[in-house]
Amino acid sequence: MCVYQIGQRVTATVERVLPFGIFVRLDDGARAYIRRRELDIDPDTDPQHAVRESEKISAIVIELGVTGKHIELSRRKTLPDPLQEFISRLRLGDVVHGAVARLSPAGAYVRLAPGVNGFVPLSELARWSVAKPDDLLWVGDDVEAAVIEIETNSKKIWLSIRDYMKQREMATATAERLISLDDESISIANSRLTKTEDGINTITTEERDRVGFILIADDHDEIREPLATRLKQRGYQVATARTVTETLQQIEQHPSNVLLLDLHLPDGDGIEIARQALNSDQQPYVCLMSSPEWLEERDPEIREVEIDQVFSKPLDVDEIDAFLLRIAQDGEFRIEKRSPPREEALTPLRQLFAPQVQGQMYDQQLISAMRRTCQTINAEKGILFEMGPTSPTVSIVAEVGEISLHLEALYGLSNSPVKDVIRERKPVFANGIDEQARRRFGKLLDLLLFESCLGVPVDVFGDSRHAAFFFHRQMGVFPPPHSRDILLASFWFGAILEMQSLENRMRSSAALLLSGELSLGFSHEIYNKLSGIELMLLNLKSNTSNVEEQRAGFLGVGELVRGTKEIAVVFQQLIHAKEEYGTVDVNETLYRAEILIRPLARKERVSISFHLQSDLPPVLGSSVWFQQIFLNIMLNAIQQMALKADKHRQLEIKTLYEKEAERPIKIRFTDTGSGIHKQLWEKIFTLGFTTRRGGTGLGLFLVNNLLAGMGGTAKVEKSCIPLGTTFLIELPIFEETKKK
Numbered sequence: 192m193c194v195y196q197i198g199q200r201v202t203a204t205v206e207r208v209l210p211f212g213i214f215v216r217l218d219d220g221a222r223a224y225i226r227r228r229e230l231d232i233d234p235d236t237d238p239q240h241a242v243r244e245s246e247k248i249s250a251i252v253i254e255l256g257v258t259g260k261h262i263e264l265s266r267r268k269t270l271p272d273p274l275q276e277f278i279s280r281l282r283l284g285d286v287v288h289g290a291v292a293r294l295s296p297a298g299a300y301v302r303l304a305p306g307v308n309g310f311v312p313l314s315e316l317a318r319w320s321v322a323k324p325d326d327l328l329w330v331g332d333d334v335e336a337a338v339i340e341i342e343t344n345s346k347k348i349w350l351s352i353r354d355y356m357k358q359r360e361m362a363t364a365t366a367e368r369l370i371s372l373d374d375e376s377i378s379i380a381n382s383r384l385t386k387t388e389d390g391i392n393t394i395t396t397e398e399r400d401r402v403g404f405i406l407i408a409d410d411h412d413e414i415r416e417p418l419a420t421r422l423k424q425r426g427y428q429v430a431t432a433r434t435v436t437e438t439l440q441q442i443e444q445h446p447s448n449v450l451l452l453d454l455h456l457p458d459g460d461g462i463e464i465a466r467q468a469l470n471s472d473q474q475p476y477v478c479l480m481s482s483p484e485w486l487e488e489r490d491p492e493i494r495e496v497e498i499d500q501v502f503s504k505p506l507d508v509d510e511i512d513a514f515l516l517r518i519a520q521d522g523e524f525r526i527e528k529r530s531p532p533r534e535e536a537l538t539p540l541r542q543l544f545a546p547q548v549q550g551q552m553y554d555q556q557l558i559s560a561m562r563r564t565c566q567t568i569n570a571e572k573g574i575l576f577e578m579g580p581t582s583p584t585v586s587i588v589a590e591v592g593e594i595s596l597h598l599e600a601l602y603g604l605s606n607s608p609v610k611d612v613i614r615e616r617k618p619v620f621a622n623g624i625d626e627q628a629r630r631r632f633g634k635l636l637d638l639l640l641f642e643s644c645l646g647v648p649v650d651v652f653g654d655s656r657h658a659a660f661f662f663h664r665q666m667g668v669f670p671p672p673h674s675r676d677i678l679l680a681s682f683w684f685g686a687i688l689e690m691q692s693l694e695n696r697m698r699s700s701a702a703l704l705l706s707g708e709l710s711l712g713f714s715h716e717i718y719n720k721l722s723g724i725e726l727m728l729l730n731l732k733s734n735t736s737n738v739e740e741q742r743a744g745f746l747g748v749g750e751l752v753r754g755t756k757e758i759a760v761v762f763q764q765l766i767h768a769k770e771e772y773g774t775v776d777v778n779e780t781l782y783r784a785e786i787l788i789r790p791l792a793r794k795e796r797v798s799i800s801f802h803l804q805s806d807l808p809p810v811l812g813s814s815v816w817f818q819q820i821f822l823n824i825m826l827n828a829i830q831q832m833a834l835k836a837d838k839h840r841q842l843e844i845k846t847l848y849e850k851e852a853e854r855p856i857k858i859r860f861t862d863t864g865s866g867i868h869k870q871l872w873e874k875i876f877t878l879g880f881t882t883r884r885g886g887t888g889l890g891l892f893l894v895n896n897l898l899a900g901m902g903g904t905a906k907v908e909k910s911c912i913p914l915g916t917t918f919l920i921e922l923p924i925f926e927e928t929k930k931k
Contacts, residue, residue, distance in 0.1 A: 403448030
């Protein structure tokens with residue numbers, strides 16, 4: 192007969208600890224069992240972390256033993272309720288940290304402490320619309336959120352990641368305003384440089400009135416202010432702006448007839464301002480300024496918007512003068528628009544395998560191949576789909592044809608024939624959509640309307656993550672032979688994607704400085720400084736009467752020359768440096784890497800800040816390797832932030848010396864990207880793994896391997912979805928320094 196009662200409190204000694212629970216011995220010698228979920232407040236606690244063998248514990252009897260079965264106990268019921276205490280310390284607006292415990296269609300449950308969960312509703316997951324919680328979060332992901340409601344009676348905590356993102360943006364905006372006050376005081380001190388000197392105007396009042404207000408929008412001080420000074424000296428009415436926000440404010444205050452816009456502004460895009468301006472009632476003259484390479488990259492958009500004039504950097508000031516003078520002399524003058532390129536004639540499918548034009552972009556090759564396939568099989572629409580490497584999310588790589596798409600339906604394609612073709616590698620063929628076919632193709636029909644459909648897998652290096660589909664709105668369009676034609680075409684699509692992947696990997700294998708983005712950025716920065724030097728010298732040449740202004744002007748030119756040399760020296764050193772071991776100044780190397788990445792950061796509107804410990808001991812290694820490591824991590828952070836809809840883009844770099852640590856030099860790179868799912872923290876350092884379309888999977892792999900060769904390590908220290916990631920690099924110090 193059992194001497195215990197349900198609800199009775201007992202004392203027991205831990206005898207055995209197992210992954211699923213523990214066995215204990217009661218005071219009278221009877222054995223009892225405590226399940227894992229009854230062991231601690233947190234039901235997922237590892238038993239080995241909760242108790243030790245031979246330890247005395249208190250528990251409550253929850254089930255009496257019968258023949259062949261142990262008494263069951265609960266240690267959890269003896270522990271104080273953590274939720275009440277946790278809630279008593281909370282206030283609305285507090286920021287809490289936790290891990291995603293469970294996802295539901297309505298939102299995400301976040302474990303804030305053992306036995307304490309908060310709930311983030313779907314509408315509060317981000318600043319942008321999220322269709323399903325698992326589109327953004329995975330179980331185990333770290334998150335930070337603001338407390339928006341506390342229900343004391345029901346002991347519920349409601350959280351908002353969206354509100355916390357707002358808080359962070361407001362804090363950043365406040366800091367930027369404080370910085371701008373310092374910048375304003377500097378600009379007032381240097382205002383001598385932008386005074387108009389009487390007597391050197393080269394246009395008449397009537398000509399000035401025909402031109403109207405000129406607005407220069409450029410965040411490069413070395414371009415904006417000297418160019419404004421030069422135009423003012425010639426008699427024009429000029430206003431300036433550094434950002435999209437300032438530009439729009441200036442346009443409201445002083446409607447401008449001529450806009451000189453930099454292609455990339457810190458908070459937006461010059462082409463977008465141009466598009467808005469040209470669609471307005473005023474219809475100003477709109478000019479874009481940037482490096483030739485970046486202008487070429489955006490050429491299709493520039494043609495579409497029908498920009499009046501494009502000025503490449505280094506700026507040809509005579510070209511700008513001539514453009515403005517034409518407006519001054521003829522108020523109705525308009526530049527003849529450039530006609531768009533002629534559509535390439537469609538060719539039969541067999542010509543897909545003809546040699547491609549050298550230098551044609553791979554994306555264009557895909558479009559061209561798909562158009563030719565549509566022509567051959569009489570398809571109205573062709574789409575190349577891709578499924579993510581780590582989730583069933585489906586995206587569109589390329590599309591051709593006239594049938595419109597309902598892009599919101601993309602989220603449903605993870606359960607559709609698109610997924611079946613990719614995962615099972617079996618083609619699909621439909622020549623009419625009856626009731627049975629409608630059930631099968633329902634999700635695809637949500638994307639576009641069709642009656643005939645062909646779909647085949649597209650292999651890239653033996654990995655099927657792509658599928659090519661072709662559609663027509665009539666029945667019976669695709670006879671069976673065409674299924675063979677499209678299968679043949681799929682090999683060509685795969686070959687194009689393979690060539691693109693190989694080229695990307697080859698570029699990444701070389702020094703990052705030589706890759707497209709960084710070399711373009713280097714050129715852009717040099718072009719800006721050269722333009723600034725020329726403009727300042729021209730302004731000095733025009734102003735011969737004021738000695739103080741001349742002295743200030745020469746000082747400005749000197750600063751630009753030094754800045755240009757600094758970039759060139761860093762560039763040359765990285766190109767010609769030998770991979771020799773020696774002592775390396777980490778802080779100095781970080782500064783040099785930032786100089787090289789700065790143009791790309793500016794293009795993607797990423798702000799980079801440093802918090803570096805001044806007395807950091809030197810490390811032993813290759814300065815070239817370290818620069819490569821830092822560039823890779825910065826580049827990875829910038830590229831991830833560029834993918835995020837949120838405009839809050841900051842990269843903070845910190846160094847710290849922890850004397851007693853095994854690797855005492857700590858370098859942290861904290862970005863405001865979308866974060867990295869916790870399940871991927873280790874995978875991102877493996878060769879070929881990437882979560883970004885077009886990524887090579889080499890950058891972080893190289894970081895890990897280069898660091899290993901110098902005794903260092905790299906890891907994800909913290910990542911909150913969708914708020915950002917902190918990468919931590921740990922390095923040993925130079926042994927002689929350690930002895931001292």
